[in-house]
Amino acid sequence: MHTIFVSWVLLGLLAACAGRQAEARAFLVFGDSLVDSGNNDYLATTARADSYPYGIDYPTRRPTGRFSNGLNIPDLISEHIGSEPTLPYLSPQLTGQNLLVGANFASAGIGILNDTGFQFLNIIRIYKQLEYFQQYQTRVSALVGPEQAQRLVNEALILITLGGNDFVNNYYLVPFSARSRQFSLPDYVVYLISEYRKVLARLYELGARRVLVTGTGPLGCVPAELAQRSRRGECAVELQRAASLFNPQLADMVNSLNNQIGSDVFIYADAFRMHMNFISNPQAYGFVTSKIACCGQGPYNGVGLCTIVSNLCPNRDLYAFWDSFHPSEKANRIIVQIILTGSNEYMNPMNLSTILALDSKT
Template identity: 70%
Template structure:
């Protein structure tokens, strides 16, 4: 009888040790738009979906996964760096039990900082709803491991948030004389977006996160869709570039302000994805690309007209194209971006790169 009790005690102790180790692994949470959505929109009645071939052609299954990519997207590659499994979409029925402790992806293609961005896609998870799901997630995890362990998991986690591009492309510039363009000039619209974004980032902090990686927009006027609409010889669309060039420095200023306000040197980290993209847009050959203007998958000028579908032309080698479709980078380009996020200088990462942030915030382990 005593032997059975000791054996049971050891078994329970062992399970508790495993649970502690699971909780103390760094969780990863993702918020934002199609650049980081890994399949939430598959579960929604929306046109903003990437659930049909040739999307996912280079994924492990060679099937569409809901990612707007030929293969892996930026969160997947960051998960590789963290030596963790890719986060599951929050709406996935597979996200339950111990898999919750890895983190979750709340992103939804089509969303922006503003609630009226993406209305044409109807049923998407707007950013404040994503934050609401994050609160729900924490309640689910607390039921699994308890409130204190949940608080620890969230505080030690890494967060990635990517917003802003759709507020320009699919809101301000979507149609001539759009509502927002009648309300604001671009120099006035950008501070308005930054003010609204501040509320989102402050809420993330209030929800307990302390390592929040905030990406800027890419060079909006240089994507194949905009080249097809506005470019004669492949030059980037000037108004969209003006928007990106105003937005990204102001976002970095916001990051500095938030870190100062919260008395935290690196709770918020700005990733200058505009500069990262421009490196291989301006000199694609230096990065192994044959073009940074023509999308791999699409039709029309620069393969930038319409959607990437089974009827589109698809390049045979995705690694030599900077853009997979009319708006989204190829997996190869995503890997170059993450390389700069992890190791880049202050030109790309402010106040420091991801490897430095994680080294300064090690996971505490119990013995």
């Protein structure tokens, strides 16, 4: 009798755990170095963040392949939805129950276009990330069955960040680049948006039903571009123009996709405006500067990579930029807070808190 009772208790506990597992929402991430959590560590590429001082403020104090001094945007979103950080898709640890937490498919250096980031050699281009997403679904299906797998994907929260590299590591990479000879800037932006639409439509076909789509940040204000193009620390005009053409068209495209689907699947996050807040007035956010990177060399610490021989600031929380391109963990926290609670001028048609509240009712 006693053993039967113990068995029932164990079964009850297992069922409760399974319920909690099902409740914890999967989180899936696609995109470039702003959201890569370490896939490039497993690839023969120069676009990597696997050596000191990357990760200097990460809980393990070690580099993890994140382009940050500590946590990146996906980590901070995971924190808010109450789940473990998603593992890189190429990580050998992404098996069993870890698959149910989600996966990060992002790869530093990639863009919307296949020829973006070609100089980095082996990176996971966006359609390869989508292939891996299909593979991921097959693996989840083998674990929990096809119906549960489909439910997990349909109910997952998804983040995609693309576009910046199509300007910085393609159109403006060198003077008279192939793409800048082929397209005027306004025409290039129209082309990028039409290609991005195909990517988002494919995500939807693969089962994505809640997707945060971030626009590009202020590309002309990152330390790398200040070092290259700025005389007196002003943001580089041409790159700012690129971002100001791209972002409104991305917002419109997201809106028109939602209208076509008849549901708010895609949520536009205005990363440009989020960044400009602390770039225009760093002191209001506790930063001493938004022009000089914490880690780097040359003007604005914006030249080359962040390495062991770079200048390194003692307090990362005082810098809006960690390296020549990427925000510090403190800046990432400010961005994620706006993703969570921002008004319609930042998050359209709704912010992440509203999404979480809505989806918990269904």
